[in-house]
Amino acid sequence: MTKLDAPAPESASAPARRGRPSKARAQGNGDTREGILDAAEDLFSKHGFYGVTIREVAREAGVDTALVHYYFGAKRGLFDAVFLRRAEVWNNERVDAVNRYARDPGPGGMTLEGLFEAFLRPPFQWSLKGGPGWKHYAALVAQTNANPTFGGETMARYFDPAIRRLIELIKQIMPEAREVDLYWAYHNLSGALTLTLGETGRLDRLSGGLCRSGDLEAACDYMIRFAAAGFRAVCAPGPDR
Amino acid sequence: MTKLDAPAPESASAPARRGRPSKARAQGNGDTREGILDAAEDLFSKHGFYGVTIREVAREAGVDTALVHYYFGAKRGLFDAVFLRRAEVWNNERVDAVNRYARDPGPGGMTLEGLFEAFLRPPFQWSLKGGPGWKHYAALVAQTNANPTFGGETMARYFDPAIRRLIELIKQIMPEAREVDLYWAYHNLSGALTLTLGETGRLDRLSGGLCRSGDLEAACDYMIRFAAAGFRAVCAPGPDR
């Protein structure tokens, strides 16, 4: 036995990919390439790098294994390509959102809640409404964040700048906060975000069905309030400091 | 076992395993078995189930691959054995700790901070002072929690009761809190705990060396304050509810 659960029959392969019969033949069929990435994204997000074989990716994408190598070289190249594809969109949008909020926070100025709303809502929205690929990607990022063997350098390169920008803005809200405290506080938020985007289903079972992992709208609302209060407790200068 | 201060002289490979020449031959050499478990625990915690081969486990344990199968059957059996070995100790201690706290919370009665201290400190202490095996196990639990393909049923069976007991006691502190809110709040805490026990090192890099992932004493202190404030913000009945 090598596999523990069958590859999802889910069609991460090729929906909404019609209507482009005569297109850019110049440098490869983009649809095929994207289809392979979609399949790999799905599988990697569920089973991790080692838990997925090129053959499975090829089968789910409906192509031959050789084609996977043609496009992405070694297996690791495929993983990196999957990871990179949405990294820039993901993080640019978060940075834009917090910057937009910082520029125009509304009456009363910036709040932690407002800032987290800007920072957290995009990934949740992508996962909810961006199509299956984005949901898989969210789970993949979550898993990669918790296991730095892969994408360690990539995570840092693409994700850290957005986080640093967030922390800068938090400093404007809490000028007295110590840097160490801010980073440790963020670490707590990061863990919550990671586990939630993974949608592992454990909360469903634990709560006896009272909560659903997939209810990301609620998850985001809770996280914003939870984290804002947490930051205040940890970073605000108090009498016992 | 309530004492954590006694560092187990445990090692992943096989030193400090002398002094028992004539012992229980009845049902197998316990040292060999434990040595295999130690090696597997180490490797699984770093690379996951699929990222580890039986051969690597055997090599690190200093035995032959056939012996691994002799003791644990299929590869999945080895993984489960690793996971189960410390699960009971881990959770019994947490339950005992919160129960002890509930029985004698000191003047002023129970607080969220006191309860989380009782619930969170044990795993951190084991990881810090229980020897390398416990540190690997902590990382393994963290990883498994974030990826329920493995140990999903096991996690639920051994870990959920402790969590339910925690939530029961939180209810005593916050009787007005809604069940859904409590579970979602716990989910935030769970994510933070998971990421932290994994000691991925990402925080070190992100903070430019200001924080160290391995500083679990600090991590636990932060987490207690962060989570307590988070629970209050999310579960306490407020005007906007």
Place this chain on the structure above:
DNA sequence: GTCTATAGCTTGATAGAC
């Protein structure tokens, strides 16, 4: 670009001597 075919290796697992 896409496929067939296959090389070359590693894997999980077992049989059997000691």
Place this chain on the structure above:
DNA sequence: GTCTATCAAGCTATAGAC
């Protein structure tokens, strides 16, 4: 209990026809 030896299956990756 522990090891040697080995198998069948599966893997990544490539060469080459179309």
